[in-house]
Amino acid sequence: MTGPQHPSPADRSDADGVEAHACPKCEAQPGSPCRSRGGAVASAYHTRRFTRVARLKKALRVPTPADRAPGRPWRPGTPPPAPVDPALPSADIRIGYARCSTLGQELDSQLDALAGHGIPRDKIFAEKISTRIRVRPKFEEALRTAREVKAHAPHCRVIFTVYEMKRLGRDAAELTALADHLTAHGLILEMLAGPLPGIYDPTGPGKLLFAFFAAMAETERENVRESTLEGLDAAARKGKHGGRPPVITDDMLHTMLRRRAGGESVEQIQPDLFIPTGKRKGHNPSVASIYRALTEHAKREAYPDAVEQAHADFAASRTATVPEPRPDSPDRASL
Structure with missing residues (x-):
């Protein structure tokens, strides 16, 4: 049994020379083999096409090389690169x-x-x-x-x-x-x-x-992201939270609470408060910031256990895959 036939370098050279021109019969464009009437790759190039190549003018037949898949469904090929004008610059x-x-x-x-x-x-x-x-x-x-x-x-x-x-x-x-x-x-x-x-x-x-x-x-980016999240989580467990420093510090909050207990309004207290750090260092905090700090303090005083439990639940969700039911939950009671 003979193996697959490979086109010789001469056949490929002839084919490349022929395919540098368009075919006037089947209208195949440069870079494509000729096609038959049935829409397949023709077994040989049309005479009017290959006679345009000087060395093939006297040839009787120029077969299509096997690597052009003669007999297979015809598909347009890649056109050859346009000739370069030597008068034009070719710098990068x-x-x-x-x-x-x-x-x-x-x-x-x-x-x-x-x-x-x-x-x-x-x-x-x-x-x-x-x-x-x-x-x-x-x-x-x-x-x-x-x-x-x-x-x-x-x-x-x-x-x-x-x-x-x-x-x-x-x-x-x-x-x-x-x-x-x-x-x-x-x-x-x-x-x-x-x-x-x-x-x-x-x-x-x-x-x-x-x-x-x-x-x-991409893997390196994911590793950096994971390391950053782990570092932020470890800092949060130590009480260090990222972001800009708070406008209302603990000292300022104590001052506000003491003066509010003495009957002063927020508008009277605000001009005497100064932001200690950050971009607005030395400026007075806004009235809205003061009211917000007083509201958060009131919530912590009214529901201290709820705030602590919220922090604990958040920390547990970051470390455990499936959270354990709380002791007083219905799930625990049914066990």
Whole structure:
């Protein structure tokens, strides 16, 4: 039994030469084999098509190579790349993108790295925005600019450059979709640092590596999130709560209670109170803040057990999978 027939290099070369032209008979466009009347891939190229190739003008028949699947249902192929005009410049064009998550972080190191890589400042798009926000204006503008540059200069390599992978996003699906989007528009992705520095090759091992490191970046983000939640929970158990400092401190509350007991109104007490810390340090607290603090104090005084039980239930829900029924609950009584 003979094995599968593989087209020889000469057959493939002839086929590539023929498919560089459109077929005047079956109207197959460049990059596609000829098709038969039944809608299948023709077993041989039509004469009027292959005679356009100088070396095949005297040939009687040019068969369709086996890798073009003759006899199978016809599908349009990929058109060959347009010929490059040697008079046009062929330099790489880079579009840079820099991002950090919070207003407190700085972009200077990323901007310097991108500018040092030869990207003009007017081709670098930067913003301070979290990756959790799906629509990032400067990121969308950078992608749109890269696509426009590629459309106006198809002979150039347009490279979308970032400092590292996590500047693009930390969700594996989002990163992979972005890589596919760049590939579909003929753009190249480049990273200057991180686990995958250099130009990203969208085919072969490059694609596998990119998918792997994208998944690793997502895992790293989840680990950081879990560690942060555990740290906040441990601090809360020690009585340390995050966020801005309270406007009404315990000392201020005692002063308010003493003066209220003496018959003074909130409006009379408010001008003598000053916020000790925070952005409004040295200012008077608002009347609403004072009333809110007095209301919360009254609730704690009226229902001290309920407040303590609420804190205990919250702590138990963070540590136990299934909460135990309370001693006085109907479930416990029925056991």
